[in-house]
Every structure is written in structure tokens, then in C-alpha cells.
Amino acid sequence: MNTFISSYWGMYAVQTMLHSIVASVLVDCAFIAWNIGTPCLKQRFRFLVILLPVVSFPLYQALYPRRGDAYFRLESLLDSNKWFSLELWHGVPLFMGFVVILALSALIFIIQEFLPMFLHMREQMREASEPLDDAVEQVLAQKVSQALEGLPFDEQFVEIVVDEDLSLFSDTGLNPRIYVSTGLIKTLTIEQLQAAFAHEIGHIQRTRRPVLIFAYILRVLMFYNPIAMLEFRKLAQEEEKVCDDIAISLTGNPAALSSAVEMFRPDPEDLIQSPDAKKTGGIASTIEHYNHDLLLKSRILSIGEPRQDDCHWGASYFVTLAIIVVINFFIV
Amino acid sequence: MQIHKIGKTLSGLLLMLALVFLAVVFLAAMNWLPSLREEGFARQYNSIEDAKRTLKLNDILVPAYFPEGLRWPPSFILAQKKPYQAVVMEFKDAKTKETSLIVIQSSLSGSDGQLQRIRLSHDREETRYRLKNKSVLLQVGMCDNGMRCSKMTWQDNGLFYTVLLTSSPFELIRIAESMIHS
Numbered sequence: 033m034n035t036f037i038s039s040y041w042g043m044y045a046v047q048t049m050l051h052s053i054v055a056s057v058l059v060d061c062a063f064i065a066w067n068i069g070t071p072c073l074k075q076r077f078r079f080l081v082i083l084l085p086v087v088s089f090p091l092y093q094a095l096y097p098r099r100g101d102a103y104f105r106l107e108s109l110l111d112s113n114k115w116f117s118l119e120l121w122h123g124v125p126l127f128m129g130f131v132v133i134l135a136l137s138a139l140i141f142i143i144q145e146f147l148p149m150f151l152h153m154r155e156q157m158r159e160a161s162e163p164l165d166d167a168v169e170q171v172l173a174q175k176v177s178q179a180l181e182g183l184p185f186d187e188q189f190v191e192i193v194v195d196e197d198l199s200l201f202s203d204t205g206l207n208p209r210i211y212v213s214t215g216l217i218k219t220l221t222i223e224q225l226q227a228a229f230a231h232e233i234g235h236i237q238r239t240r241r242p243v244l245i246f247a248y249i250l251r252v253l254m255f256y257n258p259i260a261m262l263e264f265r266k267l268a269q270e271e272e273k274v275c276d277d278i279a280i281s282l283t284g285n286p287a288a289l290s291s292a293v294e295m296f297r298p299d300p301e302d303l304i305q306s307p308d309a310k311k312t313g314g315i316a317s318t319i320e321h322y323n324h325d326l327l328l329k330s331r332i333l334s335i336g337e338p339r340q341d342d343c344h345w346g347a348s349y350f351v352t353l354a355i356i357v358v359i360n361f362f363i364v
Numbered sequence: 365m366q367i368h369k370i371g372k373t374l375s376g377l378l379l380m381l382a383l384v385f386l387a388v389v390f391l392a393a394m395n396w397l398p399s400l401r402e403e404g405f406a407r408q409y410n411s412i413e414d415a416k417r418t419l420k421l422n423d424i425l426v427p428a429y430f431p432e433g434l435r436w437p438p439s440f441i442l443a444q445k446k447p448y449q450a451v452v453m454e455f456k457d458a459k460t461k462e463t464s465l466i467v468i469q470s471s472l473s474g475s476d477g478q479l480q481r482i483r484l485s486h487d488r489e490e491t492r493y494r495l496k497n498k499s500v501l502l503q504v505g506m507c508d509n510g511m512r513c514s515k516m517t518w519q520d521n522g523l524f525y526t527v528l529l530t531s532s533p534f535e536l537i538r539i540a541e542s543m544i545h546s
Contacts, residue, residue, distance in 0.1 A: 035472070038475060061387065066372070066373070102442060102478055103481060113406075118401060
């Protein structure tokens, strides 16, 4: 343990986690202090929580190489060594708990993020080799065409997928496309479909400034850090709200967007755990549905809210950044 | 409108500073809490006896030979039992009042770098030889405070010893010799 926490990479692992916690708390304090509610502004603040811990330790060490010394620790605001060498039971130090947290976070990253992404990519490759079902009814194509009227997106880049589930997603690559299921076209009204398309156009427009991709790369680098995982999820949730704002600005119809989002909420039955849920691994599924529903509910509430701040780099941002940088310097 | 915006930013700043103050107090409390539960974390001691008694340390090696011009007792004593055992003693030069001698004993190999206030930054010469039947490493060069200095390290009974003197190696060898028991 001593060799690890005294080493450069050991200190890096410990301090990225502590710096993430402090940055996360201070960013939430900034939200309260300046009453920040605009999703794109919140996203900028949350990005700090992901970015700063990755770079802070090497920067601090480069500026002040003796930061890891015993003398600096004596004067520090928080010395992690004290907590890590506390004995829990039978001489086992608290550091072991820290190692377990890191290991669990890494495991969650692999199971919940890396594997599904890998499987999804494999599935996409397999699907691409299969012939596409082009038996799409003329009525549905016409409905799509009507929904796209007035939106800055060409109809030929909308792919209709034969699927009775409600599904809508976009490929935000070099040749952006929107994929919509037949089930969704049938379920939504033209106004709702237009709002949903406008939301996807928002995603496509925002890939020109790929903050989320950059944040994801940083999050992958901190695969062991649970705070980075939570903050990235919050960042992604804010992204949905930013795209909702874009959709409203494109359509001018918040009610249609709100009702379209409502359609995606899971069935109440899915939110109730069945008696045999344990056997079928349904607990995880119920939690997932519940979280998804919470996000959608929060989006619906946010759609109606007037935005108080502009999405600009204000003094509040730089003050928060400075406070995080200064406080984290004294956390070793 | 502009005045309203500035007012909002300033009132936000005041609230933010108050929240930051609370966060700092919380962090300071978190730094202090482990000391309530357990003893042995790094802190400064008034005397070697005080460190020995508080940390229940049996052996703290102190040089029997002490070059002229160095002040006794140590000007600074740092000791800890956690996360590893370490004792640092600093002695000042009577004339310059600058730290001139550092004696470190630690149970963790390679930890002396984190325990030295002055470090040997430019290592000009390095030689390993036997002193009183112990393998010692003598390094001579410049310290990071710009002074000429020499450092000797050895291992004994599971503890790692480092002695650094801001002077030529001759006095250092005599100091180390007085600490090693054959």
C-alpha cells in the first residue's frame, strides 16, 4: 500500500478521485449560488469536473514538484494518507476500501459501457450486411416528409427502420442520418414527429463542437473513477436538454416536444418489480427503467421552463474554475 | 438590465464564497478526524524523547559525532508511524542559521525523497563501499538550495537511513560512522 500511494501513479489515482469529488461539490455550489439552470451552461460547468482532475495532478506537480512531500502534507487541507492508513478491522487499512471502489468502478465501466458499445458496434456491422427491408408504406414516408417541413434537414437522410418499437436515433458522423422506426411514425402526430426530428437535428448540429466526445475520452481515461462516471452521465443528460432547447428554437412548439418525450416513458408495469424479478435479473432492469423514466420526467419539466441565463462564459465560470484549482492544490 | 446582471453576479459570488468557506471547514475537519481515532500520523515534535514516547519508537539513531558549528538539539523533528514509520531530524548551522544536516530513518525504501527538505539535485559522484560492515552509498554533488552537499544512505534492521550534510563528505562519513553499530 505504502509503495503504491507514494508512487506518482498511486498519487495520481488517489488525487484524481479526491479532486473530482471536490470539483463536483463546488460546481453544485456554483449552481446554487448563481442559480444556474440553463442546460448548456450547466454542461460547461460539469465538463470542468471531468477535465480538471485528469490534468490537475501533473500540472500541480510540474509547478510545485515538492507537493507530495511530508512537509507539504503537514500544511495541506486534506491529506489522504491519514484516511488510507486508518485501520478498519483486523488491521485492514481503509485503503482497501478505496481499492474496492476503484475496482467496482472499472468493472461497471466494462460491463455497462464498454461491452454494450462493443456489442452494439458488432450488431451494427452484422445488420449492415443484411438486406434492408424496404417495404415501407407510402403513408409513413409522407408523414416523415410533412414532419421535416421547415426543418434544416434533407428528407433523403432520414432512414425508416421497420420496427414496431418506438425508436429514434441519429448517426452524427460525417454523413449524418436520422433513423426512425415505423412504430414511432405511426404513434406520433406530425407535430410530435417534427419536434422529435428537431431534437435529433440538435444532436447532429452539436457534433460540430464535440464536447461530449472529448468528455467521453476523458471519462474513459478515468475508467476507475466513479465520480467521473456520474458526472459524465449528468453531462449526457444535460446534452439531451440542450438538444431539447434547440428543438424548441427550431419548431417553436414546446408542447409537441413535451408530449413526444412523454411517449418514450416506460410502461408503469416496467417500473414495478415483479415477484420473480430476482430470478430473472429484473432488479437491474427495473432500476434502469426507473432511471430512464426519471431522466425523461426531468426533461419534460425542463421543456416548459424559461431559461434565465444565456449560454456564455461568465464571471461565475471563471470564479468557480479558480476556486476548484486553488482548493484542489491543497488536497493531497 | 446591466446593473441587475452585475448585482446578480455579485450576490452569487457572496453566496459562493460562503459555500466555499463551509466546504473548506468540512475538509479541514476531515483532515483532523483520523487523528482522533488513531495516533501516529506525521506531525512535528518538540524533542526526540517526545517522539519516542508518543509513537512508542524504540530506536531513533542520533549521531554520536557532531561536527563543530552545528546546533543541538534538532531545529525540526518530524515523526510518524503511519502510513510507514519515519523520523526526520534537521539541524541548523549556528552561524548561518540554515538547515545543514538532515538525518532520516524510515521503514519504506525510497521514501527519503519525500522526507528531505533539502535534496541532492546534481549528483556528481557516487560510490558504494562498506562502512563498519554495512553497505553504504555515498553521493556527492549540489543540493537544490545551490549549496555543495553530500548524502549517505544505508539499510539496517529493516530501516533505511539517510544522512545529508551541506558540506564535503569528510564530516558526513564521520557522522554516519558514529551512527552505525558494528
